[in-house]
Amino acid sequence: MADSDAGIWKLRWDTAVAEGAGYLLVAIVCLASELLIWGLSRTLAAARLEFFSTIVGMALVFALSTACWVVWKRTDGFYRRWLKARVDFINAHLGAGFAIPMIMLDQDEMLNGGEIGRVIGSFIATNIVSWVAVFLLSVAAIGGVTQLTSQSPIRKGFVSSEKSIAPTSSDDGSSSADFEVEAQTQQATGSRDGLLISIPRATDTEKQLESGAPAQGLSNTNEQAEPSCASVAESSTWNFFSRHFPILLSLALIFTVGIPLTITIHEERLFDGFTLWFIWISSVRSQRAFKHSKICTCSAPLKRGLATLMNPVLLTTLLMMGYTRAKASVLGPGGLARTLQKFSGGTHLYALWTAAVNGNEIPSNPTGWFGAGDAALSILECGILVWGFKLSECRRQIFSLTGLVAIILCTAAAAANVFLSVIASRAMGLQVTEALSFAARSTTLALAKPATEAIGGNSPVNAMLVVSNGILGQLVYPFILDKLGVSKEHDENDRDGETGLAETQQTATIIPTTPVEASSSSNSNSSSTPSTDSPVTVAAGIAIGINGAAMGVSYLYETRSRAAPYAALSMVVFGVMTVVFTTVEPFKGTLISLASR
Structure with a gap:
């Protein structure tokens, strides 16, 4: 029993490390994107076209990724193993930036x-x-x-x-079955918020979960003791925290970091950022949970309509507008203008970096303020730039x-x-x-x-x-x-999907909260695709x-x-x-x- 418990906790630890490494890669991708946007903005500054830097960056990423494929076909395999899940993650959450312009509307600017x-x-x-x-x-x-x-x-x-x-990426072993299995895996897990560096096949994962062994392959699995599945799922608390940790973490940070810093040193950016994160991720999870729940199953059109109205961008916009207005009411006269100013300085990150390097002052933002809203807009810029990879897929x-x-x-x-x-x-x-x-x-x-x-x-x-x-x-x-x-279906291919299916099941994807079986799509092939x-x-x-x-x-x-x-x-x-x-x-x-x- 002790060995079994140790195996379970080792598996949990390995999963947590892989999850953290996935988020670290997301941060690296975002930082690299911002640096590319900054470099392009400096190049385009002579023609006063800095605002084109994000779009030009997307085109450049598309051109470079396509050129790399032409030179070396295996680059698609590298992209799918290490970058695709990160690109999809950024795309899934860049929507938080869409709400910022509506949140920043001041009553004095209204018609x-x-x-x-x-x-x-x-x-x-x-x-x-x-x-x-x-x-x-x-x-x-x-x-x-x-x-x-x-x-x-x-x-x-x-x-x-x-x-x-x-050509499509099918020449190096990717197929339409890749997308079908990945989509069904994401739906089964109910989350796109987790990122693994590498995850084995679903059937292998089941055996590893049953044995309490880390994700190292079948050979090690067969040598382990085989406690029941209940030993893995014995802790409903662990399952709850592992499934909802983004929401719980953001909520905890609001009270342990955001509010204390706001009260003691009047630093409001972390409070605003954690609140935006909490509202956004809660809206995303709520819509997703409702879609997969048994609520309103008696009327499919009603359920679809309610799920649509739970749009995360719409909910985040409304709730954040309520948050900023409530915060402003506490500050008294002029509170809304001050709250919005603290929330977003309205200056692109690349412009702030340029001003800092040159020692210049931005007229519209002389203090160089960078708030939580600006961070959300930066993620939006990164998301648009990495669409170059998505274009290359197609x-x-x-x-x-x-x-x-x-x-x-x-x-x-x-x-x-x-x-x-x-x-x-x-x-x-x-x-x-x-x-x-x-x-x-x-x-x-x-x-x-x-x-x-x-x-x-x-x-x-x-x-x-x-x-x-x-x-x-x-x-x-x-x-x-x-x-x-x-x-x-997002991709077209001309080959049978077996090779791509195996690669997808072993490549970077979502951490399953429960064992996920491979679907019948493993037998599908591109002949059914137009x-x-x-x-x-x-x-x-x-x-x-x-x-x-x-x-x-x-x-x-x-x-x-x-x-x-x-x-x-x-x-x-x-x-x-x-x-x-x-x-x-x-x-x-x-x-x-x-x-x-």
């Missing part, structure tokens, strides 16, 4: 009732027109191109050329005729949105500055702010439009995408990338949708062209002239 009504009216009108028009035009264009190429006598040669230019879709058509459609959509949205907003009675805010109404936050400032738009209104677009999209995606039949994406899937990705921006892309990657790479490509092209049309003459002058009429 009056009539202006708010006109803004909402313009928001609804432009969204309906943009979503429907972009989707239908994309379906027609992609469908037409697909039909023409399928009837072309050189179709066979084109497909062969396409695969040679941008390089076949990017380097294709469909990808080229998507680029053309996004360029046209950017021009139409910039000019027609402003004209429509003015026609509905908005003032010039508010109307100009619609020029970048659905561009990612990294580009929307400089684009709006360049033409003299209302930045708080623009931030509200961008975040509202993203939240609205995340609320309707579960219904619309299911109705459209958009595929949930050789090309349907026009509806591609069009959905383009429409979400244009209208949903980063929040839409994040959702598609989170749900492992095949539309995700098209959405990421569309977001980048649409955002870049929006900046071009709002900052480069003669487009900028024409836009301001139209808004001033």
Whole structure:
């Protein structure tokens, strides 16, 4: 019994160490991302295009990872073993940064009732027109191109050329079964908050858990004593803490570190940060638990609707707004402005580093303040940059005729949105500055702010439009995408999945809270996967990338949708062209002239 207990605790210790090492790798990836963004911002500073550094960084990561694959095919195996789980983890939690612009809205910056009504009216009108028009035009264009190429006598040669230019990662042993098993493993464990350096096959893990041995392989397992499974699960307290430790840790840090430092030395950043972490992770876990619970199982539409309303970004925004306002009420007059100032200084991390190195002072943030909200926005920047790896996973879709058509459609959509949205907003009675805010109404936050400032738009209104677009999209995606039949498989491959399946079961993934058996998907192969994406899937990705921006892309990657790479490509092209049309003459002058009429 003593040997059995020692084995159980050794297994627990090994799991905890692996978990900690996984989080350390996440921190390293984030730090490396910020350093890359900083270097690119210095390179782009001469042209005053520092705000492009995150997008350029994503493109650079995509180019480098693809080039590495071309030079050495085994780099995909390294990526999947060491980096993929970390990239997925960052993507799963970058949503906390989406809430910051809404939290930072000050009452002094709010519009009056009539202006708010006109803004909402313009928001609804432009969204309906943009979503429907972009989707239908994309379906027609992609469908037409697909039909023409399928009837072309050189179709066979084109497909062969396409695969040679941008092959998938299947050549080095990865397959569609990888994604199916990983997704089902994540669903079974109910958590994406744990990261292992390496985890053995599910069947091996079961035997190791039963034996109380550390994760070292079957040979050691068979030599161990075999206590019952109850000996591992004898401690409900351990299971509870291991399953909910992110929530419990953040809550403990609030009371043991955050509040004492706030009271004693008036250091509020840790208090704000731990509170944001607690609210975000609790919202994520609550939605996930509700989806897998037996509550409202009698009505699937009701349960789906309630789960959608439990959107973590929406809940975090509302709860953090309540937190900051409650905190401000304790401080008395001027408390809200002070609370928001402490929460976020509104300066990018790369700008603070540059100012510190050069010894300069930032006019909008002379003290160089970096708050909890700024940290969340930095994680958002890192998340967008590491999407370069996600794009590389789907390089076949990017380097294709469909990808080229998507680029053309996004360029046209950017021009139409910039000019027609402003004209429509003015026609509905908005003032010039508010109307100009619609020029970048659905561009990612990294580009929307400089684009709006360049033409003299209302930045708080623009931030509200961008975040509202993203939240609205995340609320309707579960219904619309299911109705459209958009595929949930994220990758295309041409080989049987056995090799990839074995690799996935042994590579970095989530720490299972209970033994997880390999599913029947191990027998699946890519023959059941469509050789090309349907026009509806591609069009959905383009429409979400244009209208949903980063929040839409994040959702598609989170749900492992095949539309995700098209959405990421569309977001980048649409955002870049929006900046071009709002900052480069003669487009900028024409836009301001139209808004001033």
